[in-house]
């Protein structure tokens with residue numbers, strides 16, 4: 001949901017900077033086997049136009065606008081971010097980068113913090129602002145118990161997409177996936193009780209790189225050095241999970257540069273360099289948070305319970321993780337905490353949480369490390385030796 005102009009603004013709107021033609025019901029290439037649905041979005045920077053054909057998924061529209069911003073913002077010297085953002089009681093701002101389904105929307109809706117936005121921001125010389133005027137939450141299996149802020153935001157004025165509801169009572173069945181797994185709701189940001197409107201904040205103090213590891217070998221949280229932060233940002237590792245993309249029915253490992261490759265217009269290193277400069281200037285702390293599998297890979301282990309991921313985010317915000325005791329997590333050579341309030345110590349170390357044999361664990365972590373190394377090969381000519389050196393290490 002984009003920012004809606006007020007009545008007064010509409011009266012003197014003038015010439016639009018950019019025009020979007022949304023012909024979602026026009027039959028284009030969508031749903032044709034072997035053709036990606038996003039081929040139905042065409043952007044012309046010269047004509048300042050975007051045309052969307054053949055998709056009834058509102059995500060195409062907002063991500064199309066986001067792609068436009070990924071072109072214009074770096075050109076203007078400011079950084080577009082595929083992240084959610086919130087602000088603590090002391091004004092400390094956090095960013096949560098991540099691909100679809102990794103937890104940007106869920107983890108940024110936090111009763112103890114003000115929501116700045118759930119998906120698309122820009123970091124300027126003054127701080128962060130949201131380019132949207134609402135959120136676009138996943139509704140599959142939504143419950144008031146697990147996600148009270150999002151559940152409560154779905155009311156008159158919100159737009160539910162592809163959900164099934166009882167025609168008489170109008171009660172929605174969030175567990176019904178018969179149209180798609182990717183059921184959604186767009187709601188104005190002010191429907192989240194503790195939203196910050198206008199959606200602006202200062203310079204981020206904490207940056208969380210969200211990943212959803214389907215192998216079950218990345219730790220639920222690790223503290224990253226600046227070089228490791230850049231390495232993981234450029235790599236953009238996650239598992240695509242059933243939901244946003246057609247054809248993805250079970251988790252599949254993928255690397256998506258800057259946690260948003262489909263939306264990038266410039267070379268990934270350009271965004272990464274801008275992020276590195278800003279992080280250094282504002283002394284931001286960077287954390288890798290895995291909301292994916294624990295105990296074993298997909299099919300054997302289970303997804304890390306949301307309450308543990310929330311406890312980890314709380315520990316980042318309370319300062320508990322700044323002073324915690326850390327140890328090195330081999331192969332990835334990242335620092336993991338020994339304990340966090342509310343999270344069993346065993347869960348913090350995937351080797352201990354692993355329910356299969358130690359050999360299987362070693363094979364799996366080495367397999368993932370190899371995928372990282374192979375993927376990063378395409379960036380080594382542009383990345384600094386320090387960043388390339390932050391890669392996982394495979395001993396023979």
Ligand SMILES: Nc1ncnc2c1ncn2[C@@H]1O[C@H](COP(=O)(O)OP(=O)(O)O)[C@@H](O)[C@H]1O
Pocket residue numbers: 098099100101102103104105106107118137138140291292303304305306307309
């Ligand atoms: N440990 C976890 N952390 C975050 N989300 C989780 C976790 N376990 C399950 N989930 C579910 O995964 C989905 C995350 O989606 P969402 O927050 O919309 O991601 P994004 O905004 O990054 O696309 C939600 O449906 C959430 O309930």
Ligand SMILES: C=C(OP(=O)(O)O)C(=O)O
Pocket residue numbers: 059060063099100101104119136244
């Ligand atoms: C809308 C999208 O993003 P998210 O799933 O992160 O909301 C998308 O990737 O199409």
